[in-house]
Amino acid sequence: MQLLRVGFWMLPLQRWLTLLGAASLLVGLVFHPPANAPGSTLPPTFLGVGLMVMVPLLAGGVFLRMLSTSRALLLRPHARGRLLAGAVGILLLASSVWIFAYWAAFQQVPAKFRPPLEEYSLMLAMTLSLGTLCAVALFIASRSPMWTLLIILIWQAPGLLLHALGVEDATRLLGGPVSLAMSLLVWLVFGIWYLRARRIHASAWGHRQDSTPAMATTSVSQPATREQAMSRWLLANQSAPQLGLYCLLAALFVLGFQWIFAREVEAQTLHAIMFGTLAIVAVLTGAVGRTMAARSRALWLPAGRTRLQLYGWIERQSLLVALAIGVAVGLAATLVWWLGAPHPAMPLGYLLPALLAPGLCSVWLGLMQQHRRSLLDVLAMIAIAAGIFYGVVRPLFAGSAAARWDVLGAQLVLAALLREMARLRWRSADWRRAQRV
Amino acid sequence: MFTLDPHSGVPIYRQLLEQVRRLVASGQLKVGSELPSVRDLALAHAVNPMTISKAYSLLEAEGLLQRNRGRPMTVAARRRAIDSQASRLKQLAPQARQLVLSARQLELERKELHTLIDRLWESDND
């Protein structure tokens, strides 16, 4: 019971989504919008439910890990069993609700447009399989960045493999009894490991936030100027070019993987996938910004600046790192563009900025994470994701040559907005003490 | 009524033992007067109730206290013979020893110590 609450209500993010979703659902139910052509517009009910179940369905694995690390909790009778059962239960519930919404959405439509019954069961199976994969994958990925990278690699393999093997309609396959059986198997294996594991490790993602103020200038091996020491502290002893290099390597690794397995895929799809990946890599700048913001508290004393000055300095550092990552992404993108035969119809001159613009927005979004999060952050995240989708993935997928300058422009405006927000927050609010998850 | 110091080298139960003995011997705790319950005393001094109950049990075994069903422990009517002068003096022996030693350290004469004791005895009687 309580796990339900965790699943749907815990994070502010979740609350917003659930509320938005519920509101949308109500609108849909009450207003019965005319639905003559089922097509590209999503009826509000559908959207609403989608928002509600999105988080528990997709991110359940992360919560499971968070709950499983507390030793005191694990000492309760049947603790792990119940947590596991709760996770599966939530998955089942979320899937059922989703399918129900799907069915309800089509009730508006005259009978001949409605999909046959077996389609529902197919969708159910598909949702369950997807949910299972997400849950387990996120559980594993949340262990540390290394694991996340691994999961990203493994995640792409089956889809691309299937394409390579010439299986046409992968979704059919996913919805069939085969995949259901596979999901069951996955749960079984995972369940057995989970129940027997001696110790579940806490997520290593949030853990770069230690605040030991005096340490900033003294723990460096070569005493350097204050600026250098500070930037070294911020980046945890790595330099901007180094981070860029890591990103380049990671991106090339993932891309290479995709390349190898997806020879047979339609060029457009492949392009969409690869460039989409690159855009996501660019968004990693957000993570960098966030880390910097978190570690900056320790610099307040040694830095000897006003808040705005400190912010300006950190912003510069973040942009430096973003530049390094941007260069990496740009190089990778150019490579893909030249080697991808045939060339994507989209000109490189558009593609490169389109890839980097979300990254720019993310930098300031990350810096903004200094203080209490609000609806604004959620909206910004959605906006950035939409930017990637509409600006890069969709056009490539459709094979169009028309550059979406409007999307690009919107993103630049967003970046400027986020910058102002970040400055405001830094100036006015209290520094958050570093917390563990 | 009692002062218990958890930090002294003397265990808590023993402190309580000696204090009860002294109070009874001096007559401040008359026969039949009630002692605080184990729980109340333990909570008042923030000490383990088991140590209080240990002291009470020992006192009961000595015949000093009497357990009443459902009511707090009371001071028992004792036979005079148990509480001989010798045993009372024996209770005082450790402290007296300390006093003598301290006096010696301060290089006081025995007579001076006697004077001090007499003076204190007089002032306490007021």
Next chain:
Amino acid sequence: MTDASVIATRGLVKEAGGRQILKGVDLAAARGEVVGLLGKNGAGKSTLLDVLLGFALPSAGDARVFGEPSQNLSAASKARIGFVPQQDELMSLMSGAQHLALAASFHTQWDHALIERLAREWEVPLNRRIGTLSGGERQKVATLLALGHRPELLLMDEPASGLDPVARRQFMVTLLEIAAETNRTILFSSHIVSDIERVASHVWILREGEIAWQGELDQLKESTVRLLLRAEAEFAAPLSLPGQLHCELQGRTASVVLGDWSAERLPEIERATASRAELVPLTLEDMFLAVHA
């Protein structure tokens, strides 16, 4: 290791990171005891608790709780155990009340009245997210979580270390109330010695992975004393009296801490050292220091 013992270990050895943390530990705690586990930082207290609860596996030897091996505690035993870890492992995004509700859902019996009363007495804000609470408040929440199902065995790792004196006193009083009823057993590790002196009936002193002393606190206090010896002549060589734990010489005076004390030994010691002996009170902290000297 009798059946009546709630906690029992035999020859427990635990190695980690290439070194031995626990080197052959034999312990037993019976029902109704309040055991204080004393030790320096790094002596192995937390490790001992981890092994007892089954979070870590012993490298050698045996550890049992309620007669069952620690690695495989049954669900029934788990329901009788409460644990308060040193670093609270609470999720900062949930509130205290949510944590309690989550914990309550695992147990068939949960004493809501008790938790409410304690939350009021200790002034714990249950409706704010854990991330916004101070360290002491978080410790209080962690303690509440362990008390709700009325466990027969309560294990606590440095439970009061983050609390101010008022909160510590409240905590101790509550602990005593719990211990007073129906023979519950409490084991807590602490380096705040004064708390242990108040509350514990038994003491285990852990020094570098071995048990330096184990037994009743009263007995420890009675058998360990400090003697101040004053001699006519200077003490030439360091003393070595039977049962001596610690000795400090300064000219004509010597301060000696002895274990195995009884009053009859006084005259013979005075004779042996040609001095006058004076008994000086010794707190548990002094004893602890002496054991580690």
